[in-house]
Amino acid sequence: MDKAVLYLIPVLLGDTSVERVIPEFNKRIVSELKFFIVENIRSARRFMKKCDPGIDIDSLTFYELNKHTNKKDIEGYLAPMKSGNSMGVISEAGCPAIADPGAEVVAIAQKKGYKVVPLVGPSSLLMAIMASGFNGQSFAFHGYLPIDSSKRVSKIKYLEMQSYKDDQTQLFIETPYRNQKLAEDIIENCKPHTQLCIAMNISCDDECIVTKSVKSWKGNLPDMQKTPTVFLIYRGK
Structure with a gap:
């Protein structure tokens, strides 16, 4: 990860195994990232533990983005990318930025010229x-x-x-x-x-x-x- 990337990380649609719908590449990205923008911190943590049971959740930084988030705060969520840190966007279910507030932070990333990478997953x-x-x-x-x-x-x-x-x-x-x-x-x-x-x-x-x-x-x-x-x-x- 030489340049900062905003990864859009699909999650499970329901009670099913990670192996059934999430590629190995996605799990590796989840394990490597330290900064996440998520719709719900608790469900995001559960998903990440399923991807990598050994992940140190307490060492990660989460920014919560949902209907309660002040729109003025969203741009600040991308601050780690200024320092070259890649970030992940995780929705409550399925693909981020589809029927999901994550679209707003993606729009800001595009405007700022950051690389945005949508990962393969269930929609x-x-x-x-x-x-x-x-x-x-x-x-x-x-x-x-x-x-x-x-x-x-x-x-x-x-x-x-x-x-x-x-x-x-x-x-x-x-x-x-x-x-x-x-x-x-x-x-x-x-x-x-x-x-x-x-x-x-x-x-x-x-x-x-x-x-x-x-x-x-x-x-x-x-x-x-x-x-x-x-x-x-x-x-x-």
Whole structure:
């Protein structure tokens, strides 16, 4: 590590082994770095211990970057790079800077001319698209849909329209305890032949990724109350 590098380090998507989804190269990088920008210090430490059980956690420096972080403080997190120290960015789950506040520190690093290196690892969004059977050449991720019921329904209808208009896969997520309600809203408000893929616990032992028409899902929805889930809708044929 001659020049300072900002490594974007993917982490586990759930309760699965590091060996299943994290390359050896990533584990070596984690073992070598001394400075980390993380969404949650506790979960980051657990992940690092899985990568290298012998790692001296107490010798490392952590900067926490999440929705509670003062935006004015973020630029200062990159201070170690001024002295030539490489740093790692670790999200709560999956790939940093994707649906994640880590994007803000990456933007600052790019502006300052630091080298940014994204490491290979699990992405629930890309893996869901891969397994859905939907259009993988044109897709859009919308994050969380509105909490307000009427606004959420309007958004669902709009995304369905876009999937037909642009032949584009539409992806979104929800807080696990609201998954069931979101799925029910999709079933009640989309066309019967519109395709819905429900992708749960991606990369874990109980992974379940199933694509059916809205009509076929009606009355057959799985229990998603406590399960990380990606929803994808696509035009019916």
